[in-house]
Amino acid sequence: MSAPNDLKRFAYAERVIHWVAGLSFLFLLMTGLAFSHPRLFWITSLVGGGSTARFLHPWMGTLFTGSMVVMFFTWAKEMSIQDGDRAWLKSIKHYAVHDKDNVPPAGKYNGGQKLFFWSMAILGVAYIVTGIPMWMPGGFLGVGPFYGGVVNSMRLVHYLSTVFGGLLLIVHVYLGTIAYPGTLGGMLHGTVTNAWAKLHHPLWHKDQSG
Amino acid sequence: MPQDRGVTQSGLAIRRMSASSEPPPSPNVRTGPEYAKLIDISRCIGCKGCEVACKEWNELGIEPTENFGSMQSHRDLGPDTWLLMRFNEIEVGGDLQWLIKKDACLHCEEPGCLYACPSPGAIVQYENGIVDFNHDSCIGCQLCVSGCPFDIPRFNPATRKVYKCNMCVDRVEAGLEPACVKTCPTNAISWGTKEDMVTLAEQKVERLQARGFDNATLYDPAGVGGTHMMYVVPHGDQLGEYDLPADPKASPGALAALGGLRKLGASALGLGILGTALHYLGFGPQEPGAAEVPSNGVGGGTAPMSAGGESRPTVESQATGESSPTVPSPPTGETPPTGDPTGSTEG
Numbered sequence: 001m002s003a004p005n006d007l008k009r010f011a012y013a014e015r016v017i018h019w020v021a022g023l024s025f026l027f028l029l030m031t032g033l034a035f036s037h038p039r040l041f042w043i044t045s046l047v048g049g050g051s052t053a054r055f056l057h058p059w060m061g062t063l064f065t066g067s068m069v070v071m072f073f074t075w076a077k078e079m080s081i082q083d084g085d086r087a088w089l090k091s092i093k094h095y096a097v098h099d100k101d102n103v104p105p106a107g108k109y110n111g112g113q114k115l116f117f118w119s120m121a122i123l124g125v126a127y128i129v130t131g132i133p134m135w136m137p138g139g140f141l142g143v144g145p146f147y148g149g150v151v152n153s154m155r156l157v158h159y160l161s162t163v164f165g166g167l168l169l170i171v172h173v174y175l176g177t178i179a180y181p182g183t184l185g186g187m188l189h190g191t192v193t194n195a196w197a198k199l200h201h202p203l204w205h206k207d208q209s210g
Numbered sequence: 211m212p213q214d215r216g217v218t219q220s221g222l223a224i225r226r227m228s229a230s231s232e233p234p235p236s237p238n239v240r241t242g243p244e245y246a247k248l249i250d251i252s253r254c255i256g257c258k259g260c261e262v263a264c265k266e267w268n269e270l271g272i273e274p275t276e277n278f279g280s281m282q283s284h285r286d287l288g289p290d291t292w293l294l295m296r297f298n299e300i301e302v303g304g305d306l307q308w309l310i311k312k313d314a315c316l317h318c319e320e321p322g323c324l325y326a327c328p329s330p331g332a333i334v335q336y337e338n339g340i341v342d343f344n345h346d347s348c349i350g351c352q353l354c355v356s357g358c359p360f361d362i363p364r365f366n367p368a369t370r371k372v373y374k375c376n377m378c379v380d381r382v383e384a385g386l387e388p389a390c391v392k393t394c395p396t397n398a399i400s401w402g403t404k405e406d407m408v409t410l411a412e413q414k415v416e417r418l419q420a421r422g423f424d425n426a427t428l429y430d431p432a433g434v435g436g437t438h439m440m441y442v443v444p445h446g447d448q449l450g451e452y453d454l455p456a457d458p459k460a461s462p463g464a465l466a467a468l469g470g471l472r473k474l475g476a477s478a479l480g481l482g483i484l485g486t487a488l489h490y491l492g493f494g495p496q497e498p499g500a501a502e503v504p505s506n507g508v509g510g511g512t513a514p515m516s517a518g519g520e521s522r523p524t525v526e527s528q529a530t531g532e533s534s535p536t537v538p539s540p541p542t543g544e545t546p547p548t549g550d551p552t553g554s555t556e557g
Contacts, residue, residue, distance in 0.1 A: 148361070170483055179490065
């Protein structure tokens with residue numbers, strides 16, 4: 001697992017909240033796709049059937065929203081986009097083809113990770129704002145009912161946000177696992193190797209090794 | 211399962227079902243004629259016998275009500291009140307008028323509820339035109355309520371299911387008319403084939419116009435492909451006062467857009483997965499080994515593979531970049547093989 005001179009990347013609390021958000025998002029994505037695509041409706045049987053999926057989806061959404069709020073306050077400061085990140089983002093096409101000589105060195109988080117963070121933060125707001133009227137179309141805290149045009153519009157926005165979120169998740173999981181070996185460990189046991197840090201986050205590595 | 215046969219327990223042939231492709235043609239089940247119910251509002255005396263008959267036949271529970279200054283029995287439809295006579299009081303030409311509307315499911319030819327429903331087979335439309343909810347499959351999402359252009363279905367929080375008039379489908383299947391038709395003492399409600407009912411309605415409209423109801427009209431809105439409960443409306447210029455939408459649509463803007471965008475959404479996610487797979491095959495994993503091991507692997511841009519046979523064989527051509535797609539790291543990829551070099555070079 002972790003060797004003595006590995007670098008600490010994510011604290012225990014950070015790892016916990018990440019996985020709460022990640023697994024609840026996966027649940028939401030799968031059941032949401034089942035609701036929006038008849039051919040994927042079978043996915044609901046994995047969680048106990050259509051009614052159960054409909055019952056659990058908003059509660060899981062509540063859990064996801066809560067974890068997003070915690071993550072936001074945990075990481076927002078570290079995720080502020082600097083000039084270096086903008087430069088990084090401009091060279092993203094070099095990054096994509098592993099042409100790392102033409103990619104500005106990244107700090108603890110590169111521009112792409114920061115963009116992912118902010119995108120998910122915005123999408124998280126979109127999910128909860130559009131989700132509540134669908135969850136309680138009869139009314140919520142004295143507001144509503146939302147039946148009709150409101151629910152139908154929310155349904156459209158919720159779906160489109162899900163497609164964006166789903167695409168981000170695919171890229172996030174790919175980069176965090178098989179594309180960059182050694183990354184997943186940072187989120188599982190909290191540490192990464194020196195070599196990993198030097199390759200992917202050279203500025204952070206320099207910072208850590210003093 | 212109804213999905214498989216295109217037939218429900220009732221034995222009636224199905225024309226459409228929610229969240230499904232068209233059901234297969236179903237032999238050996240009764241298709242029968244396409245029925246319609248016609249409400250002649252000018253003949254209604256507001257006795258509410260139909261409400262009682264509906265409750266009785268369908269064994270619907272009592273929903274307590276109150277006196278709110280109207281002849282109307284309840285303020286609104288409910289999961290146990292599938293039919294409500296709405297008493298809209300307005301002034302027409304200085305006289306008080308009750309613009310009574312028999313508020314219940316109109317059984318649209320293009321059912322907005324069915325199109326909005328995400329659960330396969332939870333809403334079906336039989337060949338005879340009746341739109342029915344199959345509560346075994348209802349997941350309680352209530353999207354049908356929002357999909358209905360007439361605001362008819364009602365949610366029961368106790369059962370987490372949605373309910374509405376089923377046109378007494380069990381009676382119709384047995385060759386009987388719906389309970390409300392049977393009980394109406396003034397023949398304000400007629401029952402028959404859709405064709406016959408349209409003919410009858412036209413006669414009624416003519417008669418009303420002859421009596422001075424110049425704006426009398428048949429309500430059979432085209433936006434939902436026509437309905438299987440139609441109204442003869444004496445004051446056709448005041449549809450709003452009857453709570454009848456002038457131009458209802460089966461799939462209003464957002465839902466129609468969703469129908470189209472769904473295909474793009476699914477494709478986008480599929481392409482996303484495909485894209486990462488192709489990227490992996492083209493560029494492989496980016497191993498952190500290079501920075502750490504000062505072996506011959508580092509400089510070896512021309513022959514990076516298995517050159518050293520050390521424990522990190524996936525040190526690859528990333529340093530020079532341009533050659534990486536053509537020389538991907540060992541295709542066995544996901545787990546950097548700790549294996550012996552002889553095995554890897556053999557292939």
